Amino acid sequence: MSDSPLRQARWRDPDPTRCVGWLPTGRVTLADFQRRIGAWQACLDTLAEPGRCYALHDRDPLVFASALLALWERGDSALLPADDRPETLAGVDALTRARLGDVPGGHRPSTGAAPRWGTLSAERTALWLYTSGSTGAAKRIPKSFAQLDAELATHRDLWPLEGRLTISQVSHQHIYGLLFAILRPLVEAAPMAGALCRYPETLHAWLAALDETSQTVLISAPPPLERLPETLDWPRVRQRLAAVYSSGAPLPAAAGRRTQRLLDAPVRELYGSSDTGGIAWRGVPRQDDAWTPLPGIAVRADRDDDHLWLRSPYLDSRDWQRQADRIREAGDGRFQLLGRADRIAKVGGKRLSLTAMDRALEAADGVRRARTVVLPEPSGRLGAIVQLDPAGIPIEHGARRQRIAALRERLARAFEPTVIPRAWRFVETWPVNAQGKLTVERVERLFRDRLDHRQPRWLGVEASADGCCHVTLEVPERLAHLAGHFPGRPVVPGVVMIQWTCDLAREHLGVTGAFSRLERVKFPQLLPPGERVTLALEWHGDMQRLDFRLSGRHGCHASGRMHFRAGDPS
Template identity: 35%
Template sequence: MSDPRNLLTLLSAPSGCADERPFAWRDGRALSWDYFLAQAAAWRDMLARQPGSRFALYSSDSAHFASILFGAWQAGKTVYLPGDVLPATCANLDALVDGYLGEFPPQYAPLTIAATSEQPIKHGFKALQPDFPGLMIFTSGSTGEPQAVPKFLSQLATEVATLEQLFGERIGDAGIFATVSHQHIYGLLFKVLWPVSQRRAIHAQQINYLEELQAAGRSFVLISSPAHLKRLPAELASTQNASSLAAMRAIFSSGGPLPPEVAAEAGRLLGSVPIEVYGSSETGGVAWRQRSSDDDSWQVMPAIAWRVAAGQELLEIRSPHLPDMEWYAMADQVQALDQRRFRLQGRVDRIVKVEEKRISLDALERQLKAQAAVADAKVLLLDQSASQPRQRIAAFVVLSALGSQILAAQGKLALNRQLRDGMAHAVEPVALPRSWRYLEALPFNSQGKTTRADLLALLESPEAPVAIKRPILPATRLLEQEPLRVLLELAVPADLLYFDGHFAEAPILPGVVQVDWAVSYGREYFALAPQFLGMQALKFQRVITPGMVVQLELQHDLQKSSLSFRMFSAAGQHAGGRIAFGGAHVSG
């Protein structure tokens, strides 16, 4: 029979193989390999009757997506993969495709199939041709404008084979969980094409919170991104989760380099330092690493030739993951370490000129994020315009709890000045940001990336307040009261204003609101000093969602002039920290 580990001959292998592992899991139910074959055959037969050769596919369910994708390829159709089904995306697709598959709005009349049986039938699948243009994917890059990137099946098959060569023995027969979408090349390869070609079970639903890994049970692999790994809840390392995490074979991350502290914390909480994959939509995978304390280098993948171009020290590659074997120049500067390893030095497209000075936007972001008031930051160079005749740097800053308190107490101009002063020792005066936006969170697309277009859109919209000076307080019940301690029960309204936009699909209570609630109730029950001095040991460990009931414990330390708070529920601890105050005490 044909080798089922070859992506191009996957479906042409007969069913009924000795391997009886499921094709996928959905809501705890195993979906058989015969189910997959029957679904793919039904999609093939329906699409073979359709005119046109280009079809857009969007499905949030990985099992459903895989069945449609392989059925479309068997029918000789090129599949266009949008990252979303927003009106602008669909409008752009309408000029490119002959039909729609999956979860598109009704006005686009997405095609469907009748229900199919899981019983094995003679499907008559054929081996796929390497030179068939199987995919058209879209990448926004740093500009936000969608760029179409074609992919031949030979490129995808070679990359799947590379992944198996590098990591197959390590992950064995583990199932696949993912926090990323398969509508982009990283998720497509790691959570669909690679596992399905190796008969590893995929989990149909994308997970939104890493706490959901507690239900994994069987051995598994996590496909994630920096956007998720930066927000790991501390409870993942608890004793009750130890058995689940022990079943994790590996964690993969792509979409940008993991900061060393994030990689180390993921290793501590999850028991495995993430394997990072470096590449792009255009190039596919280029290199990988698994950080150690003394090594942050990247190792080039097999079959990829590379060199460092003179002048700007840019990485150039020649790869079977590309459509041809010409040298391809990437936008990353590198330092060669030996024949197979290099160190990333920053992107050349993030080196800009301001008044004839060469400025590294990456370096500006590092200086901002080194300050205690900043949790995360991005900077952009804004071009000249009629209203702004000079180029200027714009900073988009996610504040820490300390930063939020400074903003609330002293105002935006004072905080702008403080952050600029904190950068001045290492940054040319002309490079100091002139425009500032303070955000509760950076905007991320489904790839876990923050695009230039998304940031520019924030400048064009009215600025939303970040710090809440007069917080909207939830319904409260006093459970216990002592001279220096109170225990309150808070009923968090499902329609609370602070849930709006944070986030649309899975709203959570912002951390700055939780801190403001602690301070507000602290001032109600205790004689706190009037001046905020700072915060220590602040942790947000478990999200608070609409409609939850939580308990808030407050303790006032008169000697240290501090207020300790702890939010918890039956699910565990949600947040906690200590707030320091100074100045003359308020008479109580």
């Protein structure tokens, strides 16, 4: 097989009946897929001459893939924003934005004439990725066809798809999802699922809908793997799953073993970044935390400060390049990750290793994971995000104060009082995005109530396949709405709980339209400051109705129905 799998362009094959996309409701053949490419090219022809750069974002894998190939075959390139939120698009630097020619929003052609095939030269820039790295500032990463080819050939040789269906739970706007969920199926002539599989219930249903002889691979990340429920009948479907891949963040060893037990398939983790491409991999179960470099990758540790030095065919330069991660060599070419060396902050005029503070917190009883961050506010103080064992989660004001005092006492043994975190967020599930990243946006969301004293303390959200979500909240002790309600025994007013419900439904369920009316509203229990509660939201889009229930350790604090007027501005 060619060492340039991408430039071999298997999507040009003359086999019209080959399956390119699959869903339980039907298949997309290669002939259908080629017509989609042609339709995109016809659309692009109306916008500009070839040789442009276009922003490309679409959650549908087949729409995304056909648009990307239309660009490449026409002589254009693509820029892949991480998502399509206005804040993300606004973060693209002005120079780049001025050069983009965006396909009209909502235009997703499905049929068209035969596509035109071009030339995919090795050194031509295929696309740009955006990454925030460790700073939060957007950084543009170019990828040539040669770089993508080198990585695709490595993965193909290590773990060939051999015609298996690819099911993805991660975004293809990032390098891992792009390579494993989109480009590998295209270059290895294997089918891909026609939609993202965000929920375990959907994964189970899709596996059950496959022919008993069909085989699949799952492209996933730590968050969905950690949430696999024991209650689904995995033994009935898992014989159709050949392998599981995880990337974006380290998969906890216990979660890896549990995934392998439930799905009965090899679990492989990949380590890398948008800048570097893939660097190393490891399997589950593992005897240690060491990573094995991918073929062709050379890794060494700096003698002075343990920085990772990397030499890779996936980079523009073949020279050794220094990375922000720190490693310890483990023999046989393998290495262990020690964390990022750039997590240094100046707090109260003093330089501080945030990684060292994280480790001190993680050594405390009941702490699973911890991350200290510089608060997104002018104070320059630190906040701490701490994942606790479920039994250790504080659910009221007194327990929370005791937990904070114990952790502060532990830190005081090694750090000066002025640098110890001032704000604490205790979570049961690590608050990462779909790619397994604790992003700048997630950190801002966790501490937003410090800047707006009308807001509840947001501690994470869990969504389900049926359109419901559960938001974990705490009532801040300094909530502005507590003033005067009531003296001597402050509680959250009912109208405030209703406003929180409305705002969070718009944020997490995409509810739109103007508020219309309430039904069956009840406030059975008072809600005092410091309480930890769960807001259950269920949106019925056909009726423009939101069902909600806010409950905690004493039972239900608020419940009812909220109606919206379709088409009205929010």
